[in-house]
Amino acid sequence: MLRRVLFTVLFTGALPSLAEVSQGHISVVLLGATGDLARKYLWQGLFQLYMDQVSSGHSFTFHGAALRALEPGQRLMFDVLKTLACPPDESPNRCAVLKDQFLKLSQYHQLKTAENYTALNREIEMLLRQEGLKEAGRIFYFSVPPFAYTEIARHINSSCRPPPGAWLRVVLEKPFGHDLESAQQLAAELSSFFKEEEMYRVDHYLGKQAVAHILPFRDQNRQFLDPIWNRHHVERVEVVLKETVDAKGRTSFYEQYGVIRDVLQNHLTEALMFLIMELPANVSRAEEVLQCKLQAFQSLWGLEKNSAVLGQYQAYASQVQEELQKTRDYISTTPTFAGVLIHSGSLRWEGVPFLLTSGKALDERVGYVRVLFRNRAYCAQKETLRVAGHSQCKAKQIIFYIGHGALNTPAVLVSRNLFRPIMPEGSWREAVGQSELHIFGQPLSDYYVYSPVKERDAYSVLISNIYHGRKDFFITTENLLASWAFWTPLLNSISHQPLRLYPGGVENQHLLDFEMVSGEVAFTLAEPVELLKPSRLMPNDYRTIQSKFRHSPLVSAWSEDLISQLASDIEKTASRTVARSGQFHLAVSGGSSPVVLFQRLARHHYAFPWKHTHIWLVDERCVPLTDTESNFFSLHNHLLQSVRVPYFNIHPMPVHLNRRLCVEEDRGTELYAKEIVALVANASFDLVLLGVGTDGHTASLFPQSENGLEGAQAVVLTESPVKPHQRMSLSLPLINKAREVFVLILGKGKHDITTLISRVGHKPRKWPISGVSPSSGQLVWYVDYEALLG
Numbered sequence: 001m002l003r004r005v006l007f008t009v010l011f012t013g014a015l016p017s018l019a020e021v022s023q024g025h026i027s028v029v030l031l032g033a034t035g036d037l038a039r040k041y042l043w044q045g046l047f048q049l050y051m052d053q054v055s056s057g058h059s060f061t062f063h064g065a066a067l068r069a070l071e072p073g074q075r076l077m078f079d080v081l082k083t084l085a086c087p088p089d090e091s092p093n094r095c096a097v098l099k100d101q102f103l104k105l106s107q108y109h110q111l112k113t114a115e116n117y118t119a120l121n122r123e124i125e126m127l128l129r130q131e132g133l134k135e136a137g138r139i140f141y142f143s144v145p146p147f148a149y150t151e152i153a154r155h156i157n158s159s160c161r162p163p164p165g166a167w168l169r170v171v172l173e174k175p176f177g178h179d180l181e182s183a184q185q186l187a188a189e190l191s192s193f194f195k196e197e198e199m200y201r202v203d204h205y206l207g208k209q210a211v212a213h214i215l216p217f218r219d220q221n222r223q224f225l226d227p228i229w230n231r232h233h234v235e236r237v238e239v240v241l242k243e244t245v246d247a248k249g250r251t252s253f254y255e256q257y258g259v260i261r262d263v264l265q266n267h268l269t270e271a272l273m274f275l276i277m278e279l280p281a282n283v284s285r286a287e288e289v290l291q292c293k294l295q296a297f298q299s300l301w302g303l304e305k306n307s308a309v310l311g312q313y314q315a316y317a318s319q320v321q322e323e324l325q326k327t328r329d330y331i332s333t334t335p336t337f338a339g340v341l342i343h344s345g346s347l348r349w350e351g352v353p354f355l356l357t358s359g360k361a362l363d364e365r366v367g368y369v370r371v372l373f374r375n376r377a378y379c380a381q382k383e384t385l386r387v388a389g390h391s392q393c394k395a396k397q398i399i400f401y402i403g404h405g406a407l408n409t410p411a412v413l414v415s416r417n418l419f420r421p422i423m424p425e426g427s428w429r430e431a432v433g434q435s436e437l438h439i440f441g442q443p444l445s446d447y448y449v450y451s452p453v454k455e456r457d458a459y460s461v462l463i464s465n466i467y468h469g470r471k472d473f474f475i476t477t478e479n480l481l482a483s484w485a486f487w488t489p490l491l492n493s494i495s496h497q498p499l500r501l502y503p504g505g506v507e508n509q510h511l512l513d514f515e516m517v518s519g520e521v522a523f524t525l526a527e528p529v530e531l532l533k534p535s536r537l538m539p540n541d542y543r544t545i546q547s548k549f550r551h552s553p554l555v556s557a558w559s560e561d562l563i564s565q566l567a568s569d570i571e572k573t574a575s576r577t578v579a580r581s582g583q584f585h586l587a588v589s590g591g592s593s594p595v596v597l598f599q600r601l602a603r604h605h606y607a608f609p610w611k612h613t614h615i616w617l618v619d620e621r622c623v624p625l626t627d628t629e630s631n632f633f634s635l636h637n638h639l640l641q642s643v644r645v646p647y648f649n650i651h652p653m654p655v656h657l658n659r660r661l662c663v664e665e666d667r668g669t670e671l672y673a674k675e676i677v678a679l680v681a682n683a684s685f686d687l688v689l690l691g692v693g694t695d696g697h698t699a700s701l702f703p704q705s706e707n708g709l710e711g712a713q714a715v716v717l718t719e720s721p722v723k724p725h726q727r728m729s730l731s732l733p734l735i736n737k738a739r740e741v742f743v744l745i746l747g748k749g750k751h752d753i754t755t756l757i758s759r760v761g762h763k764p765r766k767w768p769i770s771g772v773s774p775s776s777g778q779l780v781w782y783v784d785y786e787a788l789l790g
Helices: 002-011 036-053 070-081 092-104 114-131 146-159 180-191 214-220 251-276 286-298 316-323 458-468 477-493 559-581 593-604 631-638 668-679 748-757 785-789
Strands: 024-031 058-066 106-110 135-142 167-173 199-202 234-242 308-313 337-342 354-359 366-373 396-404 411-415 428-430 447-452 500-502 514-517 520-523 545-549 552-557 584-588 613-617 619-621 687-690 715-719 726-730 740-745 778-784
Touching: 024 036, 024 114, 036 058, 036 070, 036 092, 036 458, 058 070, 058 114, 070 092, 070 106, 092 106, 106 114, 114 135, 114 146, 135 146, 146 167, 146 180, 180 477, 214 251, 234 251, 251 286, 251 316, 251 337, 251 354, 251 366, 251 477, 286 477, 308 316, 308 520, 337 520, 552 559, 552 785, 559 584, 559 593, 559 687, 559 740, 559 778, 593 631, 593 740, 613 631, 619 631, 668 715, 668 726, 748 785, 778 785
Parallel strands: 024 058, 024 135, 058 106, 135 167, 167 199, 234 354, 308 500, 552 778, 584 613, 584 687, 687 740, 740 778
Antiparallel strands: 234 366, 308 337, 337 354, 366 396, 396 411, 411 447, 428 447, 514 520, 545 552, 619 726, 715 726
């Protein structure tokens, strides 16, 4: 059937001749061809591709595929195809011809077994051989649940790849995992079948016309934006998607994902990256765009529990109970509303708040990306005498309006008191009229407003980009994992956090308003008593526990509360010490545990006496200080670059001397010991911060260490059982001379060693941490509940 149709299409006057299709043939295989997404968007997008590219020099066939048997599947698929529509500007006659030919070029297949895929491959090859056509490539669109990806990928890789010289493009729909670990697992499975350049992960928001135009807009308006696109001029950035619908009918999906995984981790984060990434020299080069995007991810500060406010509309719980057959006392901790505050550590954006907000059952349906600029103007004339729109006292903003809301169309709005933007004439036009509308409190006449010449569905845009091989409109494995690495810690920390209940719709009033305070966000209003449920108490409602551990004070709480307490205690110690002696000598350990503490100190402790603080290293790995495994590198990235410690008060360990690492003849340990003696009174640090390894090591003093557990040497070279093996460390006797020693232990992974050291005596050769016992100072243990209780 397809052979006869393809022959007819190639040789009719309505479409290009065989000579014109010399670029080759493209087979499009839509898996899940009778599913909801395919019915609503994908077939229409493929038809749009055919209409746009019918004269491009490629010939096409479209293969719908699903698990259904041939006859019912074919009937369902063609019911969808009959509803396809042409754009309003397409002539009825041409539309009828194109639609008829598209239907004739489309065929249904049952793809269930390996044999089915082999048969499909044989059919494509036979068709092309009979027509004498060269294969340009194949597109496989996975409109199926992610659990089916691996099996389908195996079949395609083994029996349905195009021949050498033709390309393969595999299109994947979200969700791409549930957290970092699951995303890594799925990525590893897919990478065993497909190359990175063959995979196109879809985030349909990147096909929204306003979002897709952010980078071109920044590029075309560099002359205006370069001076103001930075922390000195931008007050804040808002990326928002509000929905009026609730999750009814989708609670099985929503209970697994929630609003952060469903919207913020992907759609809103991707839009934010387009705003804050550095502009590559050529925005048309996908490799450059993707690299700049990845660098933007890496500049983001880690999220904490207090970086987010969360809510749940009141009817959600009963919907879950009904749809998932849960008991009446079932309590869902799934957020349906979230507001998250994000910061970047880049020089361009340091200090600028980025607010990402989304929710269901809200007062309006709207999506936008808003850049609000600082306003330094004072206008002497009264408001009625100012020129409308051009007054420097009015708000200055750029808005990428995604759709719906008051405008009900994609748009780009630029305040008239900023600049008249340069926009591509062929695809965007200046809008006129609708002056009675107000956007963010200002009449539409205060803005230059541009809307697309031709509105296009996001999937039509993305399918076109798949055809053209534009990878910058899709999510690479590296960017996907960077996004999950950013969001997963927050998701873990809020998994048991109480949610703000809200009634839904206009009745929400100000219940979900939130504000930024000291780098955190909090709801503006207290939760009304009638919305509170005493049964919703979560584990982190318990107060911090204080008692004894190994005969010394113990502070224990959930990890985030514990870090907050520890940071406050360090600041108090520092302030007290500076008031007494004029300076504060702090020695800190490396490893992963102190990172969240460093971030807390950097972001929340503005009264810390950094100017009078000396920072020392308890231990260091024998790698260059610029190496990512260096303790100093971590300290610099998470603390030092964000606080004002005088340069000469920072004391990294001299592991890199004479262009070599930790060589005994270079006497790095002696140099550091002499520096300590010269600057620290009695070589007694005011505070030493330690961690504990799962083997009981502390600093870089390991079980059975030959150096550092006893003796007169203050700084020693040691051997670690894990790479990098060589280390430099303060000795146990030097640590025990400190005025105060704080030991931080976090996470379930440390539960066994925590239990063990709670029971053992003074046995530093076996468990070095057991030898920490300040001779004339105080030892305090900071242990989170997971490490303490398991």
